[in-house]
Amino acid sequence: MQSDNPTAAILVIGDEILSGRTREGNAHHLAGVLSATGFDLREIRVVADDNAQIVAAIRAFDKSLGGAYDLLFTSGGIGPTHDDITADAVAEAHGTRVEIHPEARAILQARCDRMGTELTENRLRMARIPVGAKLIDNAVSGAPGFSIGNTHVMAGVPEVFRGMVAWLIPQIPGGRPVQSDTVLVRRGESDVAEGLKAVAEEFSDLSLGSYPFQDPAGWGTNLVVRGLDAARVAEAMAALKHRLEL
Amino acid sequence: MQSDNPTAAILVIGDEILSGRTREGNAHHLAGVLSATGFDLREIRVVADDNAQIVAAIRAFDKSLGGAYDLLFTSGGIGPTHDDITADAVAEAHGTRVEIHPEARAILQARCDRMGTELTENRLRMARIPVGAKLIDNAVSGAPGFSIGNTHVMAGVPEVFRGMVAWLIPQIPGGRPVQSDTVLVRRGESDVAEGLKAVAEEFSDLSLGSYPFQDPAGWGTNLVVRGLDAARVAEAMAALKHRLEL
Numbered sequence: 001m002q003s004d005n006p007t008a009a010i011l012v013i014g015d016e017i018l019s020g021r022t023r024e025g026n027a028h029h030l031a032g033v034l035s036a037t038g039f040d041l042r043e044i045r046v047v048a049d050d051n052a053q054i055v056a057a058i059r060a061f062d063k064s065l066g067g068a069y070d071l072l073f074t075s076g077g078i079g080p081t082h083d084d085i086t087a088d089a090v091a092e093a094h095g096t097r098v099e100i101h102p103e104a105r106a107i108l109q110a111r112c113d114r115m116g117t118e119l120t121e122n123r124l125r126m127a128r129i130p131v132g133a134k135l136i137d138n139a140v141s142g143a144p145g146f147s148i149g150n151t152h153v154m155a156g157v158p159e160v161f162r163g164m165v166a167w168l169i170p171q172i173p174g175g176r177p178v179q180s181d182t183v184l185v186r187r188g189e190s191d192v193a194e195g196l197k198a199v200a201e202e203f204s205d206l207s208l209g210s211y212p213f214q215d216p217a218g219w220g221t222n223l224v225v226r227g228l229d230a231a232r233v234a235e236a237m238a239a240l241k242h243r244l245e246l
Numbered sequence: 247m248q249s250d251n252p253t254a255a256i257l258v259i260g261d262e263i264l265s266g267r268t269r270e271g272n273a274h275h276l277a278g279v280l281s282a283t284g285f286d287l288r289e290i291r292v293v294a295d296d297n298a299q300i301v302a303a304i305r306a307f308d309k310s311l312g313g314a315y316d317l318l319f320t321s322g323g324i325g326p327t328h329d330d331i332t333a334d335a336v337a338e339a340h341g342t343r344v345e346i347h348p349e350a351r352a353i354l355q356a357r358c359d360r361m362g363t364e365l366t367e368n369r370l371r372m373a374r375i376p377v378g379a380k381l382i383d384n385a386v387s388g389a390p391g392f393s394i395g396n397t398h399v400m401a402g403v404p405e406v407f408r409g410m411v412a413w414l415i416p417q418i419p420g421g422r423p424v425q426s427d428t429v430l431v432r433r434g435e436s437d438v439a440e441g442l443k444a445v446a447e448e449f450s451d452l453s454l455g456s457y458p459f460q461d462p463a464g465w466g467t468n469l470v471v472r473g474l475d476a477a478r479v480a481e482a483m484a485a486l487k488h489r490l491e492l
Contacts, residue, residue: 016457018287019424019472020278025269027292032266041264043299044292046273049455053289080436081456082443122439140460159460178265190326193368197328209295210327211262214386214405226265 001207001227005040005175006070009061012046013054013076013086014156026075026154026161033165038175042069049077054089064149065093071172073165076156078145080122086153087146091130094148101129104144111142137167180226181237183246188212189221195243196223203227203236247453247473251286251421252316255307258292259300259322259332260402272321272400272407279411284421288315295323300335310395311339317418319411322402324391326368332399333392337376340394347375350390357388383413426472427483429492434458435467441489442469449473449482 010030016022027044034041043061047053054077059065061072077086091098104127105119112119126143129135136145136154140163145154147168154164185192189212200208206227213220223240227233240246256276262268273290280287289307293299300323305311307318323332337344350373351365358365372389375381382391382400386409391400393414400410431438435458446454452473459466469486473479486492 015453015455015472016470017274018277018290019426020274020276020281020287021426021470022457023271023274028263028266028269030266031264035266041266042294044264044290046290048288079456079458081439082446083455120436120440123436125439126436141465157458157460180265180267190366190369190372193327193371200328207261209261209329210325211268212325212403214403219387224262224267226261 001178002205003040003175003228005038005228006173007068008034008039008041008071008073009043009045009069010041011054011057011061011072011074012044012156013049013074014046015048015083017046018048025158026156029158029162030073030075030165033169035178037169038177039071039172040175049083049085051085051089051092054086055093058090058093058151062093062150064151070150072151074151074153075161078126078143078153078155080125080143084125087128087130090148090151090153094130094132094151096131096148098128099131100124100127101133101135101146103135104129107135107142107144136164139163139167176228178226178228179230179233180224181233182222182224183237183241184220184222185244185246186218186220188219192221192223192244195240199236199240199243202239203232206232206236208236208240247424248451249286249421249474251284251474252419253314254280254285254287254317254319255289255291255315256287257300257303257307257318257320258290258402259295259320260292261294261329263292264294271404272402275404275408276319276321276411279415281424283415284423285317285418286421295329295331297331297335297338300332301339304336304339304397308339308396310397316396318397320397320399321407324372324389324399324401326371326389330371333374333376336394336397336399340376340378340397342377342394344374344376346370346373347379347381347392349381350375353381353388353390382410385409385413422474424472424474425476425479426470427479428468428470429483429487430466430468431490431492432464432466434465438467438469438490441486445482445486445489448485449478452478452482454482454486
């Protein structure tokens with residue numbers, strides 16, 4: 001698909017995904033948001049709570065560090081426990097250090113006051129932010145994320161991640177949202193391959209994909225046309241239906 | 247966690263994951279199988295149906311090509327349509343070419359005969375296998391996956407992927423399965439951080455993690471102990487419960 005939308009990558013940080021304990025859902029959520037708001041997501045990477053892996057991925061992705069993509073979003077590893085090492089790794093990748101951020105501390109203090117608890121040393125860990133970063137609002141549980149360079153660092157807890165995404169994305173200039181249209185055919189992929197290929201060649205500025213599935217009624221295939229121009233997508237879908245006699 | 251189990255990566259190939267259309271589930275399934283059979287999954291990467299991205303990832307991962315991990319498993323892009331480019335990319339990464347594999351062709355022919363359909367040119371695309379590769383059985387829909395070097399190439403359709411995993415994994419020498427134990431506490435992560443850290447330091451050969459969540463009853467945290475020795479895991483869990491007065 002031809003697009004000059006900003007490119008993006010997602011870095012998911014957490015042993016629990018790699019162990020099979022947790023099924024990742026944050027990347028899927030953000031992928032949908034990015035598609036709808038005009039960002040071109042090119043890669044998702046899941047790594048362990050491992051400093052070297054996190055630093056290497058940030059450097060590979062963040063354009064401001066010579067990486068491959070305009071924007072990098074991360075999920076996970078910014079809580080209060082010993083295995084939450086994302087802030088330190090992000091600081092290292094960006095050539096800076098973490099410090100207690102006064103505004104983050106104030107947010108945590110206000111939350112503790114409201115809940116009648118102490119701002120313990122462990123809670124205060126969540127105010128450790130790389131120097132030079134801006135905070136990302138967390139309406140769900142207080143402890144903020146942060147942005148530094150082109151790296152946007154968010155929490156792994158799904159409700160918190162979604163809240164941060166909802167706050168952050170409208171502040172980043174996007175491009176043109178992707179338009180898509182889908183038709184379901186009760187045929188195998190092989191039977192639509194030729195027609196699909198012909199239409200894909202005719203509409204080389206769009207992306208045409210086929211996604212086979214199996215359900216209680218047997219095999220089927222979803223045919224999807226994607227592009228930045230709704231009229232052009234509709235034109236390709238009409239051509240596809242004509243070609244496949246739908 | 248200390249382990250000399252074989253290391254592994256998963257490469258998921260498909261625009262539909264990056265567009266947010268499809269929630270990835272194959273990597274989650276395989277992650278659980280690998281954990282249970284003694285493989286140490288270190289990284290998951292999702293890329294587009296893009297030759298350069300696929301080739302780069304295979305080279306980065308497959309030890310036989312100088313990559314970082316003992317084993318690489320891929321999902322997606324081996325169907326009959328124009329956007330199924332995985333076989334070609336795997337061949338390129340492994341310095342070989344694709345050819346019609348006689349055994350794969352025979353499998354597809356037998357299936358067509360059974361179903362009273364023709365082995366069309368598009369269907370035959372699914373017999374295009376890198377030279378030197380061994381086939382991976384597909385009990386669900388016929389068209390095989392394949393293994394070359396340390397790269398194991400499987401289909402993206404979940405039912406087919408799972409069938410291939412079930413056939414393949416018992417044939418690869420694994421290590422010691424991961425043992426894990428979980429306790430759920432109705433406290434925030436900050437309140438267990440100190441105790442968790444102390445036990446993690448005492449049991450540095452194990453992996454201790456905390457996974458906060460929010461549900462209708464409020465906040466809670468799952469504390470997970472993982473390791474290769476069940477007795478050692480039980481010992482650490484007992485220490486953790488004692489420390490947190492559970």
